Amino acid sequence: MDNIQYILNGMMREALSPQTAAVAIAVIGLNIHFGYTGLINIGQSAFMLLGAYGFAIAIWHGLPMIVGILLGFGAAFVFALVLGAPTLKLRGDYLAIVTISAAEIIRYVGRSSLLTDFTGSAQGIPGSQYRDPFTGLSFFGGGSFTLIPFNYADVADGAAWVRLLGWLLAIVSIAALVYVLRSGDRFSGGARKGLVVLLVVWIVLLLLFLFPVANQRTGVNGWWVRFIAWSLVLLCSFLVYLLVSSPWGRLLRGIREDEDAVRSLGKNVFAIKMQALVIGGLFGALGGMMYVLPASVQPDSMGRSLTFFCYTALLLGGAATIFGPVLGSVIFFAARIGIKYTAAAYVPDSVLNGQQTEQFSYIVVGVALMLIVIFRPQGILGNKRELQFNV
Amino acid sequence: MSDATISPSGLADPAARAALVAGFDAVPGAPKPDPILVVDNIVRQFGGMTAVDVQHLEVQRGIITALIGPNGAGKTTFFNLVTGFDRATTAGKGAHWSFDGRTLDKTSASSVAKAGMVRTFQLTKALNAMTVIDNMMLGAQGQVGENLLRSVFRPAWRDQEREVEAKADELLQRFKLYEKKYDYAGSLSGGQRKLLEMARALMSDPKMIMLDEPMAGVNPALTQSLLGHIQALRDEGMTVLFVEHDMHVVRHISDWVAVMAEGRLVAEGPADTVMSNPAVIDAYLGAHHDTDLGDDSLLSDEVLEELAEEVAAEDAEREAEEQAEGLR
Numbered sequence: 001m002d003n004i005q006y007i008l009n010g011m012m013r014e015a016l017s018p019q020t021a022a023v024a025i026a027v028i029g030l031n032i033h034f035g036y037t038g039l040i041n042i043g044q045s046a047f048m049l050l051g052a053y054g055f056a057i058a059i060w061h062g063l064p065m066i067v068g069i070l071l072g073f074g075a076a077f078v079f080a081l082v083l084g085a086p087t088l089k090l091r092g093d094y095l096a097i098v099t100i101s102a103a104e105i106i107r108y109v110g111r112s113s114l115l116t117d118f119t120g121s122a123q124g125i126p127g128s129q130y131r132d133p134f135t136g137l138s139f140f141g142g143g144s145f146t147l148i149p150f151n152y153a154d155v156a157d158g159a160a161w162v163r164l165l166g167w168l169l170a171i172v173s174i175a176a177l178v179y180v181l182r183s184g185d186r187f188s189g190g191a192r193k194g195l196v197v198l199l200v201v202w203i204v205l206l207l208l209f210l211f212p213v214a215n216q217r218t219g220v221n222g223w224w225v226r227f228i229a230w231s232l233v234l235l236c237s238f239l240v241y242l243l244v245s246s247p248w249g250r251l252l253r254g255i256r257e258d259e260d261a262v263r264s265l266g267k268n269v270f271a272i273k274m275q276a277l278v279i280g281g282l283f284g285a286l287g288g289m290m291y292v293l294p295a296s297v298q299p300d301s302m303g304r305s306l307t308f309f310c311y312t313a314l315l316l317g318g319a320a321t322i323f324g325p326v327l328g329s330v331i332f333f334a335a336r337i338g339i340k341y342t343a344a345a346y347v348p349d350s351v352l353n354g355q356q357t358e359q360f361s362y363i364v365v366g367v368a369l370m371l372i373v374i375f376r377p378q379g380i381l382g383n384k385r386e387l388q389f390n391v
Numbered sequence: 392m393s394d395a396t397i398s399p400s401g402l403a404d405p406a407a408r409a410a411l412v413a414g415f416d417a418v419p420g421a422p423k424p425d426p427i428l429v430v431d432n433i434v435r436q437f438g439g440m441t442a443v444d445v446q447h448l449e450v451q452r453g454i455i456t457a458l459i460g461p462n463g464a465g466k467t468t469f470f471n472l473v474t475g476f477d478r479a480t481t482a483g484k485g486a487h488w489s490f491d492g493r494t495l496d497k498t499s500a501s502s503v504a505k506a507g508m509v510r511t512f513q514l515t516k517a518l519n520a521m522t523v524i525d526n527m528m529l530g531a532q533g534q535v536g537e538n539l540l541r542s543v544f545r546p547a548w549r550d551q552e553r554e555v556e557a558k559a560d561e562l563l564q565r566f567k568l569y570e571k572k573y574d575y576a577g578s579l580s581g582g583q584r585k586l587l588e589m590a591r592a593l594m595s596d597p598k599m600i601m602l603d604e605p606m607a608g609v610n611p612a613l614t615q616s617l618l619g620h621i622q623a624l625r626d627e628g629m630t631v632l633f634v635e636h637d638m639h640v641v642r643h644i645s646d647w648v649a650v651m652a653e654g655r656l657v658a659e660g661p662a663d664t665v666m667s668n669p670a671v672i673d674a675y676l677g678a679h680h681d682t683d684l685g686d687d688s689l690l691s692d693e694v695l696e697e698l699a700e701e702v703a704a705e706d707a708e709r710e711a712e713e714q715a716e717g718l719r
Contacts, residue, residue, distance in 0.1 A: 239543065242542070242543040242545070243539075243542060243543060246536045246542035246543065246545070247528070247534045247535075247537045247542060247548060247552065248536060248538070248539055249542070250525055250528065250529055251529065251537055253518070253520070253521055253525070254521065254525075254529045256520075257518035257519060257520055257521060258516045258518055260476065260500075260512070260516060261512070261516035261517075261518060261588075262529065263476070263499075263500040263501050263504070264474070264476075264500060264509065264510050264511075264512070264516075265504055265509070265529060265530045265591065265592070265594075265595060266502075266503075266504030266505040266509070266532055266595055267501055267504075267529075268499075268501050269501065272537075275539045279539070385520065385575050385577070386521075386575075
């Protein structure tokens, strides 16, 4: 019981972590590239790294935070232009090749000892060098804070039956949500939307009740950075919703389906693909800035594997959907921690030691990605008729 | 239609069209009184193979012109070149074409479409994972909401969007696709996709529509309705240029026919007479199509010598022609 509580608490903590939110923002950008425009960008981590470098280096060298943010966006903007100019007129594969190599180039340049004064080479830039202006903005005050002050421990002293009942209720609620979402026409327009929103809010509150998360209010990894990160996730999702439900979004989907057809209708396909690449890259840069705020700027932590995590999260949640990237990121990171803790708790050390459980969790994630692509190519929220993974 | 030079009433009348085309010379590259498209010296080579080598072609405004020729004659390549989907080998070295008075020597496919010359494809390019109405609305020109910065402000494009949708509805009704408005284009039949592609092209109010094999893979019943639509377009004043293999179709609807073979324009003429042009028969059937190769009497030495001489003479002629071209 306590083991399970511990594992689920860990998953909840990971799901709410600012780095999950940061990856979600980067995945929202990747969704514009891959989901809506069909651009295969395998270098989203480079956009993140450039955003993080621009932000961290500027503040480290005494520039105001706003300059750092602009520098991070500027670096990603230029990077997108440089990558797009030669490749967007060619077939899609070329962008994939160029982005993955460019991402490695950026990472290796960042690691170079020649740039120690700027990038801190392989050691990276410690968070303490650039975090202060951000935490200084906090109006959350000091001390610690638990999200939802009322939790399971307050009912019958957190007895086992309270928790079991709660978990059962959570499972039933999630099942009900899935049922409502899949029921098609049974619930009409407004009622359906209302029911979905109500159920989502109820499930979130219930989960927070069952797995309370306590953190510092401000601190390195506190509620302040979480609040900003998740607010940005919502803001970015809303922005993407506005973009893709406009005629511009229709153009993106047209380009994804058939560039030549769109060209024959008198649209400047190159310019629109470039716009999509830049916009998605800017989301990536923003994600990168959030990613390093509670940690440090380390080129090796933002390499190929981060790009692949982004893709896994995107495909899991569902490409070409608004909330797919967010849901995918949350489930991806929570599930990975869940696997890791479960392996640590139930598999003896002689079989899997602490370090191996970490690796084991990634193996399971890889297998899960394969299973998704085979059995549910459209992801959790995706529309099979609109887009499935078939590259 | 903003263009005042088009006179729909005049050319909707078959007799008027017959009188108009009767005035054209039935020779390759014949001048026309009011050409909408003029093509000069457009050559496309793939390695050593010359796929297209058209010296001069004029397409008359307001009528249906068919472009025919055997397989591999370079019709589709010619289409691609003129619509900006391919680049002529002679680009910048004498290739020159103009549409509606505008020179198009170097413009991209999208600018060609914006100028008013919209094409369809031999293999239909319906956007399968989008709904029929989305397909249609993509075709409209000058949409404010397609600007990235303005796209996030719904009020900036909401009114225009409604107009575009109304126009799309009208076209869908005309092409009998209105019931499929919210269906995915991928769920339509092959013929319906052809109709959708044509309707989508019309969303941009083109002056000239280029159809690449509009009847390929369409059942006979739908062919009738497609033909009707094409004729209706002409009667409204649009210029139509289409590639087709089916001679019945060509004879039925085209006012003027241009014939290509081995990349060159070999003949032009009205549909009913161009088929009997010896150059056309040669192109389709070969110069010796009426010689029975199974006839033993042909196997005599005399006949073989005769044929060999003929071939040698032909080769010499071709060589001389090529040299003359090289000098030019």
